[in-house]
Structure formats: structure tokens, C-alpha cells
Amino acid sequence: MKTQSLFIAMLAIWIVLLTACGGTAGNSRQSSVPESKEGSAKSSTGSSGEGSSASFPRTVTDATGEVTIQKQPKKVALVHWGLSDVMLTFDLDTVAITLPFTAVQSVLKTDVYKPYVYKHREIAIVGENTGVNMEAVLAYEPDLIIAGSSTNKNQLGQLGQIAQTIVIDEAQTNVFEDWKAVMTQFGRILGQEENAKAFVAAFDQQTQEAKAKLAGVSGTVVFVQVREKNMWLSSPTTLSLYYAGLGLKPPEAPMMKEGGQLSLEGLSQLNPDHLFLGHFNYEDPALPAVTDEWKKSEVWKQLKAVQQGQTYPVNGQLALGFGPIGKAYGVDAIVKALKQP
CATH class of the missing domain: 3.40.50.1980 (Nitrogenase molybdenum iron protein domain)
Incomplete structure (x- = not known):
């Protein structure tokens, strides 16, 4: 019965994934990412792990104190609905995210998001807004979970039982206004600091050029x-x-x-x-x-x-x-x- 239940749960999340991402979840990673029509700031580094400025194990500070990550994360589940935009800029073969709205309202199928969606072999949807689907997170089998201290405070205990959970301190970082600080933290967690720096630099250049125009x-x-x-x-x-x-x-x-x-x-x-x-x-x-x-x-x-x-x-x-x-x-x-x- 446990095997049957797990199969049903995995089948359900696969169906949601296809709906939210327009079928991109089953695609292999694109060797040449198409240029976006809008939004020119992109990471310029390579595949997952490239551009890392430090090795693993590494210790990071989150809302709970100092936490040691033993290996570079390969399957990451982000359960904070407001930070998926940041997560998709990083180079990960597979990632699980929660959406700000419903899957039907998802912007993942827009031209703007195509370069970021297509570079992932799999994008699993494990929740919408403040609701996290624990069965979907479990079925995804992450090696690391990233959560928010306030947004996910009622779910941290359950998440910690699924995989190591890094808790972004929302009392210290205004995650809804300071995306650069969030991106810097993600870079440390994922071992992709150079990816974060490259994106921020490209974004700042885009903004400066726009201001001049x-x-x-x-x-x-x-x-x-x-x-x-x-x-x-x-x-x-x-x-x-x-x-x-x-x-x-x-x-x-x-x-x-x-x-x-x-x-x-x-x-x-x-x-x-x-x-x-x-x-x-x-x-x-x-x-x-x-x-x-x-x-x-x-x-x-x-x-x-x-x-x-x-x-x-x-x-x-x-x-x-x-x-x-x-x-x-x-x-x-x-x-x-x-x-x-």
C-alpha cells in the first residue's frame, strides 16, 4: 500500500508540473538557451556548481544559527513562495518551487521566463502561495530544502524531517524588497556565489543604461x-x-x-x-x-x-x-x- 500511495503522489505532482510549466519538466536541458524578449539580466556562468568560489562542506548562517552543508546541493526544494524568481536564476539541473499564485496563473509559461525554465531539466511545483504540499516535497526527494522563518514557520518541523532545511531569516532580510540579499544568500547555500555576482552585475548595468535612456x-x-x-x-x-x-x-x-x-x-x-x-x-x-x-x-x-x-x-x-x-x-x-x- 505504501508503494502504491507513493506512486499516486508522484503521478499527481507530475501532472501538476506539466500544467504549470507547459510540459517543460520532461524536456532535457537546452544546450543553447533562447534569449528572452524582455528582461536582459541573466547569469553568465555554466552548469550547476560552476562559478563556485568555495568548496563543500561549508557552513552558512541562517535563522537557526550556523548550519553545515556537507555536499553541494543538486536537488533543492524552495518552499517560500516569494523567492522562486531568485531560485530560477541559478544553475540547477532540477529544482522544486512554490508559486505565488495558482498553477493556472503561473508566469512560468511566459516568454520572459523561458530562458530560466528551459535551462532546468525539471521544475517540480510543490505548493502555491502559503500552502506547501508536503507529499509533493517528499516525493521530490530533495537533498536540501530552503524555507523562510516567517512564511514557513508552521511547516519547519515537517520540512526538517524530509531533508536538511536552511531557514532564511526574514527578520534580518526583507525578502520582498531586497532580492539582491536573498540572491547572495542562495549563492552561498548552493555554492554558486559567482552566478549571483554575475546576475547582480548584469542587472545593475541594465538599470544604469535604462536610467540614461x-x-x-x-x-x-x-x-x-x-x-x-x-x-x-x-x-x-x-x-x-x-x-x-x-x-x-x-x-x-x-x-x-x-x-x-x-x-x-x-x-x-x-x-x-x-x-x-x-x-x-x-x-x-x-x-x-x-x-x-x-x-x-x-x-x-x-x-x-x-x-x-x-x-x-x-x-x-x-x-x-x-x-x-x-x-x-x-x-x-x-x-x-x-x-x-
Whole structure:
């Protein structure tokens, strides 16, 4: 019965994998990774383990103290839903991740993610958002698990029984705003420090070049998340990369300080010159969005950005997300939208 149950569990995760990754899980690793249409920051090192600046065993510090990793990890399960974007930049033959949303809403099938998906022979999905599928993690048979001290606090005991678990200290690192710190930690854990350094360097160069191209942009800029029934304003603090990093100017309004849910009237008060609409139905416009009704309103039609033809739809899951793949896409999308050479 145990053998039959294990087979059923493994079959179930394989079906989920095919759904989430568009069938890429069964593909062999690509010898030549296709270039992404968006998001130019990529790791320039080779296969798993290359570019390592230290050997194993090695000791790292996590939320529990000092932890020794005996061998370089080959099968890693990441159970923190907010860090999968970082994990996919590393060179691993096989990896298990959790998704920020459901498998149906996954961005793994987008052109932006193709270079990162195709370089892995297998990407197993072992959870969605805060839910970790323990049976799926067990079936994956990881040699190392990476978790978050806050996000996965109720699952750490179970995870530790499956494999050695490294716990990222979320009290010390703001994992949702400081992806570079997370990437540096992952580099140490995986023995791929050079991969991490190369990606960060490429990303910083991309940002610097983008800022130079946007130097001539005038007027105020607003970024909003467009959901099914509401709209959310992103603050300059949350999007420091786009505002301070690219030299873009937000409207001078109290609501910009914290961001938050935004009404059509509130958007009218901001009345930006440039409006980036981060659609969460970007990959499937047939799904409803709050702007479907708003665009019929005279209030919407009177917005400066609308009248000047300066509203720009972008993939909200990517451009307004937490990780470097999405942010690299966002930088490229901003440059293209503002029509700078």
C-alpha cells in the first residue's frame, strides 16, 4: 500500500508540473538557451556548481544559527513562495518551487521566463502561495530544502524531517524588497556565489543604461496593480528601483507615500502624465479587470495620461513583483513604453 500511495503522489505532482510549466519538466536541458524578449539580466556562468568560489562542506548562517552543508546541493526544494524568481536564476539541473499564485496563473509559461525554465531539466511545483504540499516535497526527494522563518514557520518541523532545511531569516532580510540579499544568500547555500555576482552585475548595468535612456522623460509617473475588482497604487518606496533607480518622478500627493487600494476618484486626484497599468490578467485578457468598467467612465477619459495616449499596459505579476526576473522585465518595459531611444 505504501508503494502504491507513493506512486499516486508522484503521478499527481507530475501532472501538476506539466500544467504549470507547459510540459517543460520532461524536456532535457537546452544546450543553447533562447534569449528572452524582455528582461536582459541573466547569469553568465555554466552548469550547476560552476562559478563556485568555495568548496563543500561549508557552513552558512541562517535563522537557526550556523548550519553545515556537507555536499553541494543538486536537488533543492524552495518552499517560500516569494523567492522562486531568485531560485530560477541559478544553475540547477532540477529544482522544486512554490508559486505565488495558482498553477493556472503561473508566469512560468511566459516568454520572459523561458530562458530560466528551459535551462532546468525539471521544475517540480510543490505548493502555491502559503500552502506547501508536503507529499509533493517528499516525493521530490530533495537533498536540501530552503524555507523562510516567517512564511514557513508552521511547516519547519515537517520540512526538517524530509531533508536538511536552511531557514532564511526574514527578520534580518526583507525578502520582498531586497532580492539582491536573498540572491547572495542562495549563492552561498548552493555554492554558486559567482552566478549571483554575475546576475547582480548584469542587472545593475541594465538599470544604469535604462536610467540614461530615460533622462529626457518629463512629467509624473504612476504604477498601479490592476486586479479583477480593485486597483492598488505602488509607492515610490516599494518601487524604489523604478523611481529613484530610473529617475522617474511620482506625483506630489500624500497617498503616494504609502500606496494602497486606489479608487478611480483617487487616481483622478493623482492625474499622472504617465500611467503604467500592471495587469494581473495580462497573459489572459479575457479574464475580468477593474479597468473594464473604469474605461467607460468620463472620469477615466479625462485623465491626462489617457488623453495624451500615455497609458502603458504591462504584466503586473512580473513588473510589480518581488524578484529579479520580473524587475528586469519591468525595466525593459518602462524604457520601451516611454519610447526612449
